[in-house]
Amino acid sequence: MSFAYTVSLNDPANSLQDGDLLADVRAAASEWAGYLNGLGSLDIQVNVSTTSVGRANGGTATVVPLGADGSRQLIENGTIHELKTGIDPNGTAPDLIINVDPNYLKTLWLNPSSIAAIPNDKIDGISVFTHEIAHGLGIQGYRDLSTGSLGAYESTWDKLVTTSPDGSASFTGANSVAVYGGPVSVTTTSSTQNYFHLGNSVNEADGQDLMNGIVFKYGVRYDISKLDLAIMKDLGLTTNGSDLNSVYRFFDTATQDHFYTTSAVEKNQILATQPSYHYEGAAWAAPDKSAATIDVFRFFDSAHNSHFFTTSVTERDHILQTLPSYKYEGVAFQAYADASAAGPGALTLERFFNTNTGLHHYSASASETYGINHGTAGAGWIDEGPSLVVHAPTDGMLFA
Template sequence: MSFNYSVNINDTIGYPDEDRLVSALNEALADFSGHMSGKGTLVTQLNIGDAGASRADGSSTIFLTNGLTAGGQTLVQLGSIDTLLTGQHRQGTASDITINLDRAYLPVLHFGDDPVPDGRVDAASVFRHELQHAFGMTGYIQNDGVALSNGTYMTAFDTFIDRHADGSAFFTGPTAERIYGGAVPLTTTSDTENFYHLANGLSDVLVHDLMTGVYFSGRTYEISNLDLAILKDVGAPVTDLDGVDFRPASQTVAKPSATPDSETPSSGTHDSGATPDSPGNTASIDWNAIGAAMTHYNEATGQWWNGSFDALLTWEAGTGASNQAPAQTDVASPTEDWNATQHSPDTGPWL
């Protein structure tokens, strides 16, 4: 019950605490490895840059087509999970997960095992949150509820979203429902973070979960059984919750339910055997149009601060009409757009 992992770092600003960042990321990876199995070595790329946005973000490095849903949509598999299941890195990729940290975000991070002081955010907790997204808590619904690419593409997480007429939405994976005691409420009342976080306000019991959109300073956030249950439901090789072993006696590593058909790395090349119907369109991450941004809560003033945080895919037309999904079946690797709301550390506790 574990997987091997490694971290590559690209520090463009000469951050003096680079080693402590890597240590915090390794701590977060070790936590997930304690509950998940995998083949090969999962590679995480950590980028430290000066992009003018006071935040962090994380995602699977590539996305793969993986069959069809019952409704006929193309089911998308995360490259991070594909690596754990197959032990193979996709041709043209150097990492399975990519995490970016902006220079302006670094001063509020706290490192080590000592209690997290007020006004600081635990670095390992930030990485745990980003890894949860990179392992499966992501999808193709925009913050306003409109599905990208006319609803053509869905992640496994998307297939479990139950949306109600009153605007609320719930995650209905069977393992998560068993852990939570019913359908799990997803964030739907935020300006920027809907559908891929938990909780809808300070009175919500899930506001203290790792995957809430509200982080308080002065504390750590651990991976909860609910977080692991969600990942299990979406196909991650989770092996236990509170010591309950999910693995069949005949196997020690979960097997993929289907072999991904093809993928398009950022170079635009294709796996051997992949035959796209109509190349020319690519997918990219639009950090502004998504529903997976973090919200920061200032305990002193009671104010909420919204800033772009995580990511969904949106299409850039190469051939074909604007905002239409490409005819090809490949899903391209993401690229970042650092245009995001900025917040200064002096506003109070925020993530």
């Protein structure tokens, strides 16, 4: 079951933004509650007050001792303890505290809509608060920010972070290693983010994660990823076990073509570099790779500046042999082998080809399919029949 939460605000200035600020924090808490199971109710308090680095910070309000780990005392966040046991270690007091510097607040885009365009001169508020809640849920500890050394105490996060003689550090929780494909790079090159964030470069696999310690780009929303959830599992929390992945959809106003990706990194890159691509949210869900799924192959057609997707190996090979303008870009995501494998949420996309523009379109609704077949989308569209079998969007979709 998802965990319950409350959000309160302490803003001495009583800013006109307070309502939007509360809405964004609630949206961020709802994101985590959609993925994590837990008992009790987390009380989140947001303070608008000066912070040491002029931005935002978040953390647990209390901790619970778990016993000795060698010479050190092992400490668990009170938030984790409450979600695991239902026992609130500090009673009616706040369980998780987020502090937002008033000057930093001016740089944030406060809008709880998941698909609203974020201005290019603003940092997404929901992303910031989702990030800070994650610190309160366990990504924090006692390491010295300069040396990485520990004193008499260590958190459950600290216990799973290893440091190396070359100055690097890695998170080694088993679930995270499985998702990441090896030890997860932990930030060690920052003056303020070291040892409690991910990555040291935007080119690293975790360098654009919600929990990265490098940069939050303007105009970009950072979603909870599979890696973030794996970390939470390593810290002792229980996830909802979803195997569905959000498929992000864009509409290219320059070509009138739609583009789909499950990669949060690619989504953020497009938002930052492709102004003609309009983000339309999560179109549907794609499953994890399994015996019941098949690969979806992706091509880029340089002749029409558009993308093409197919699950057919025969069609893929035919394109490779006969259409030189189609550049093969590998496996984009997974689809179900048939509708029965997807269960009640099965969604079969109808594929169309436009003989006038050379574009393909994938329709997810019977009404849209009917409309295209009866001319509402203009001339030239040929119905090529059922194509990809995916899953209808759900609140529990994971992000890459």
